Amino acid sequence: xxxxxxxxxxxxxxxxxxxxxxxxxxxxxxxxxxxxxxxxxxxxxxxxxxxxxxxxxxxxxxxxxxxxxxxxxxxxxxxxxxxxxxxxxxxxxxxxxxxxxxxxxxxxxxxxxxxxxxxxxxxxxxxxxxxxxxxxxxxxxxxxxxxxxxxxxxxxxxxxxx
Numbered sequence: 001x002x003x004x005x006x007x008x009x010x011x012x013x014x015x016x017x018x019x020x021x022x023x024x025x026x027x028x029x030x031x032x033x034x035x036x037x038x039x040x041x042x043x044x045x046x047x048x049x050x051x052x053x054x055x056x057x058x059x060x061x062x063x064x065x066x067x068x069x070x071x072x073x074x075x076x077x078x079x080x081x082x083x084x085x086x087x088x089x090x091x092x093x094x095x096x097x098x099x100x101x102x103x104x105x106x107x108x109x110x111x112x113x114x115x116x117x118x119x120x121x122x123x124x125x126x127x128x129x130x131x132x133x134x135x136x137x138x139x140x141x142x143x144x145x146x147x148x149x150x151x152x153x154x155x156x157x158x159x160x161x162x
Contacts, residue, residue, distance in 0.1 A: 040073055040118065041066070041093035041110045063108050070114075077123040084127030087119055087156060091133045091149050099148045101139025112148060119159050129156040 037058040061069045092102035095109035131152045139145040
């Protein structure tokens with residue numbers, strides 16, 4: 001379910017044979033145990049995208065309903081048997097006012113604080129994370145997006161080290 005105007009991904013990952021498995025890595029199915037997948041900050045999604053998400057059991061939270069969904073998203077808890085979460089932040093989930101240096105610019109995205117509130121308030125451990133979709137060729141505002149991406153990495157690492 002990759003759409004233009006990417007999303008903030010949270011996958012709850014179960015421990016399997018002492019290893020944490022991340023959803024972006026292709027491994028034999030008997031090793032991967034993802035109990036849920038949440039996409040936050042969707043701004044453009046097709047009917048096919050909705051159907052694909054439903055097929056794979058992913059939950060999508062669009063920006064048009066973010067104010068209604070905020071309380072839930074900022075207070076996520078891990079499900080039964082879940083050892084931690086894998087968080088992938090596509091920098092283009094942010095509004096271009098906060099992060100113009102991305103390949104797929106689309107207005108109406110999350111604020112920097114909206115993004116940080118989710119991992120900061122998460123009731124559970126982050127076992128792995130990434131920050132993706134930064135495009136230095138489009139970062140025309142004095143490296144602003146690079147600073148935003150670096151701050152996101154720093155905050156995720158700090159949360160993981162606790």
